[in-house]
Amino acid sequence: xxxxxxxxxxESNEEEPVHLPCNHSTISGTDYIHWYRQLPSQGPEYVIHxxxxxxxxxxxxxxIAEDRKSSTLILHRATLRDAAVYYCIRNSGNTPLVFGxxxxxxxxx
Amino acid sequence: DTAxxxxxxxxxxxxxxxxxxxxxxxxxHDTMYWYKQDSKKFLKIMFSYNNKELIxxxxxxxxxxxxxxxxxxxxxxxxxLELGDSAVxxxxxxxxxxxxxxxxxxxxxxxxxxx
Numbered sequence: 039x040x041x042x043x044x045x046x047x048x049e050s051n052e053e054e055p056v057h058l059p060c061n062h063s064t065i066s067g068t069d070y071i072h073w074y075r076q077l078p079s080q081g082p083e084y085v086i087h088x089x090x091x092x093x094x095x096x097x098x099x100x101x102i103a104e105d106r107k108s109s110t111l112i113l114h115r116a117t118l119r120d121a122a123v124y125y126c127i128r129n130s131g132n133t134p135l136v137f138g139x140x141x142x143x144x145x146x147x
Numbered sequence: 148d149t150a151x152x153x154x155x156x157x158x159x160x161x162x163x164x165x166x167x168x169x170x171x172x173x174x175x176h177d178t179m180y181w182y183k184q185d186s187k188k189f190l191k192i193m194f195s196y197n198n199k200e201l202i203x204x205x206x207x208x209x210x211x212x213x214x215x216x217x218x219x220x221x222x223x224x225x226x227x228l229e230l231g232d233s234a235v236x237x238x239x240x241x242x243x244x245x246x247x248x249x250x251x252x253x254x255x256x257x258x259x260x261x262x
Binding site: 136 | 151
C-alpha cells in the first residue's frame with residue numbers, strides 16, 4: 039500500500055511549468071515525502087525529497103502543504119525529456135520505498 | 148562511471164531453469180535492494196541488504212536467493228523459473244540503512260522473460 043494518491047496521468051506543453059499533486063493525508067510526523075521518476079525503459083531516478091519546508095534542487099521544487107497532507111512537485115519548465123512516470127512516496131527511513139502507480143506525465147512539443 | 152550496474156540487461160530462459168542476475172554499485176553505499184516490476188508496472192521491494200546481511204525479505208518465494216559477497220555486490224539467483232517470474236528486476240543502493248532521509252540509486256534493470 040503506497041499510502042499516497044496521485045492522478046493517473048497529466049499532460050503539459052513543452053517549456054511550461056508542471057505541477058504534479060500528491061495526497062498523503064495519513065502521513066506521520068516522521069515520514070519524509072520523496073519523489074522519484076521513471077523514464078521509459080529505465081530504472082527509477084531520485085528527484086527530490088522533503089519533510090516540512092519547501093525544497094528546491096536543480097531538477098525540481100517540492101511544495102509541502104502546511105498540514106503535510108499533500109504536496110506538489112513542480113517542474114519549472116517541462117522538456118520532452120521530462121516525460122516519465124512520477125512517483126510520490128512517503129517513507130520514514132527504516133523501510134524500503136513503497137511505489138504506487140504514479141502519475142504518467144506526457145509533454146507535448 | 149555507472150553508479151549501479153546490472154548484468155545481464157535481457158535474459159530469456161525456459162521454465163524450470165536456474166538463472167542469476169548480478170548487481171554492482173560503486174557508490175560506497177551500505178545498503179542494497181532488489182525490486183521487481185511486473186507487467187502492470189508495479190514496482191515492489193523484494194529484498195534489502197545492509198552490510199552484506201539480509202534485512203528485509205518481502206515474502207518472496209524461496210526459489211529466489213539473494214547473495215551479497217561484499218557491500219558492493221548483491222546478486223539474485225532464481226531456481227526453477229516460472230512464467231510468473233517474467234518481469235523487470237531492478238537493483239538499487241542507498242547510503243545508510245535506517246537513516247530518516249536518504250535517496251536510492253537504481254540500476255538500469257534486467258528484463259527477464261520466462262517461456
